[in-house]
Amino acid sequence: MPIVTVEQVSKAFPNRPLFEGANFGLEWGEKVGLIGLNGSGKSTLLKIIAGQEPADAGQVVWARDIAVEYLSQEPEFPAGVSVLKAVFSGDNRVVGLLGEYQEACEALTRDASQMERVARLSDEIEAAGAWELETRARTVLTALGIDWFERPVAELSGGQRKLVALARALVGQPDLLLLDEPTNHLDLARIEWLENYLKGMQTTLVMVTHDRYFLELVVGRILEVEGGQVHDFAGNYGFYLEHKELREQHRVKAADREENHLRRELAWLRQGPKARSTRQKARHKRALELIDSPREAKGRELALALGMRRLGKKLLETQGLRARNLAPLDFELQPGERVGIVGPNGSGKTTFLELITGSLEPEGGQVELGSTVHIGYYRQQSEELDPGMKVIEAVREVAEVLPLADGRSLSAARLLEQFLFPPHTHYNLVEKLSGGERRRLELLRVLMDRPNLLILDEPTNDLDIDTLVRLETYLDDFAGCVILVSHDRYLLDRVSTRYLLFNEGRVEEYLGLVSELRPAVPAARPRPTPSPARAQASARPQKLSYKEAQELATLEQSIAEGEARQAELEGLLASSQDDFEKVHGWYAELETLRTRLEVEVERWAELAERQ
Template structure:
């Protein structure tokens, strides 16, 4: 367990925060602090107030009461679950929308660099910017900005934000926050909508970055690697754990055991005190007042409710027939770009398949073809008559925000058949999904993001599918609900297909993987995600070792040749060539320096700048050639 650094600066202090929505008490006197370098995960069930607390800290929402205070001078950045941008802005404008002089230089440099070849004014401004970036020592910063944009898949910086998906907007918000280099970063579900490679890059970046971090995420591998402190929000109170996610699970169990023991002790004491109260005369003046007052505290402790509401998943599964689903040479392309190419597969009973690949390579297209929501260009798709597909999509279901929760479920079924053959009303089934009767008559618009996802999942399962397709089911679900979903899917007797960026979730539930490699190629890999990554790492190691093995004999041969052969002397002609090369290289260096000085002066026309740039390139080629020959001759020169 990591030790707290007592000398670290306090970046954030929170004192006695209170917040309620309608009659729901989310924060009840919450107090804590965050120090320089601490990387903290905020955990708790959906609807407990995690996102609300983060918005209050980020200044996006006000508390009913309490104080949020950042240390003076601490730079704070916030990435919301669903970031909002000006629809007409380009990606460039959205990413570099910060009051930072260095960022402004980098933004202008990138803008004019793209236009300098065809626009004289941009070429002139580019020369000025080169000098300004030199003066600000910002070239390393520029390289870091390019790395962040590239890793987050933001390449076309002129694309309008209004044309982007929610996932792409999340990437813009992440890029902007990381580029600003904040002292304190607040992230609400940062891994949602990111592909696995990007998540692993972000995980590495955040775990080594010199910043304080507060994040909400359901990704347990991410939590384990990035965070060193857990804050649990439970019943409006917080509980702190100095360690990572594994340590939190261990200590949370201990805390709940201690609480249960304390309640049992209070119940025994309550029985004794209740008996004493009953035996006393009715006139209160005859009783010891302090004992009567203490009795109320004991009564409260004895009746403390430790029961945790947990989602229960149990639905009747239809039997699969002999034929489930067969794909034969399926193809799909858009504008000549293949997304599925000659793919064939015969699904078997209890297939548990994970789907991985970068964003935009065709995963959702493939699922839409299988579910009949999209037609393939060619090939055969043959579904068995007893195959009933339940498809959970990563896009939010388009619920009417004014509709009541109970009515949204009744649209699908009034009665639900469970795994044991019994039936439940829609209301009782909602209760199993942690929607108590009072919440069932709320409108959907009042639900949190995680609660809407739970409702969406319920509507899929209520139809009793025997072939489940889940596209990013873990987004916005809390860790407790996620564990219940995992347990249900582990016991699910039908076929299962998963697209998920949650590596732990995939590792636990799938036994082979469709790897989308791009250009429509889909590889069937025998193993889960971690197995795939291990094999890829082993292939890379083998490739490097093979390259070294090829290079080593060459190096040994060269050493032997050098050792065996007497040192060669230059001929008269070669000696003269060697001397002339030295003079030529010196003259070329002078010419190059003069041309660079002219370009930096910015006095030439657009045509002059283009000519000088071409001359510098030609001189560079000559220098490379002459320096190589000079090195060859220098080995034998006297």
């Protein structure tokens, strides 16, 4: 029996149908990618599967007694909780026990009668095997770049809150895991960590993502929301592309046949029937229906080779450029270059862009821009657009007509169509657009300004795959220079000619493919969380609390089992002649295991010293 069955589910918003008659099942342990245009209903379908949003028609049937975790794009947490408590605030029963235990321990410092409750919860946690969850929570949080476990969630940025919510979803190891854009706000190292972690989980996974390497390596099935339908592809992203191309070829052939049929019917109509037989009247009706029926464009490729402003020989040069989180940097942009910028979050990538665009004053050094350079800057933060403006007005505000490189011109309306805004959406208000549609409109406005130096800061955070493909196609014909900050390995490999690697304020140059880099997740160093009793005690070394003693015992067993599995995997990899998929799976498991053991051994050593 499937873990979830979606039966004839339909959903629409006022004046905006999303999908109709969605019908599919999800098997136990299956990993599925959910894709589609921004605004097509991907996130809404995920919410319906999670039980967070009602369907207009149809139903979602879950298997009995399953644990479900849902990561939304805007997660919520209980008021006043710390990071670690937030991870234990989900609906998962076992995870919830740890959260309740922490609350009981805090209450015990004020009320001695809570001792019975603490003991009862401790027994329940022991019976459920949940003591190891706190260690797992610290491991996952650290791997995601968060090691301030007692910091209030309310003080975190939106991106940091999303990472805490991701940790909450992963730690509980649910039967069904639903993730909405989990790679947003992750750098390359942590994307690869998450990739390996998800591949090692036995859970059923459904994930909305635009990361094409993720879809290639993690999932074995693609669901695409397109044209009001949910299409099912039994394979990874490469399989999806092959079969989508075949389907597109069939669609174009069918459109050609319909066009030929229409041409013949029009010719017949113009001749005028000599007699009005019933048969001829039926043919006359069919001809009129053909004329009135909507017909799709034959292709979906972007023809957007916009005319570019002239670019001189002197482009961009920095000398000793420095800022708070950026060491002095000498950099020169050469004609035709596409420079990819990668590095951990907070390493100075966006700071560098703000410095070279003049949005931020440097603390030292200088930036020299050529006199002919015209920058188009697509920022990571959304542009302030008038919410009461119509979509077509937002485009016409930049230009009514755009010159193309071949001498022709393109109207604002036609440009919108090329950028996946069909005619019926042109007079929608900006405030009615989805977040991704709004970002697509902002990108189009940047391109319409005909820059000769295009600067893109994390463009994949909010854009769907179709828009990214169109951006890549545009860049194929773009004669100017590009500076691209991104964590999307596919986009970086596709566009960049060289890289700047940012790390802790230092910058190095790299000439290979970014997908061949293996940036290590920084060594996990979870900070021990003092119990309420210890917080009031003197500074001398304290004995282990009951909870910490339980954690130490669990760690010893987990480390022993992990080291045994590590030795087994290393032996399999050393002697294996099996197929690539099996070897790749062993390697992914080994990488995840090594990260886990590093954290567990460090925590064990800390506790063992105080035993």
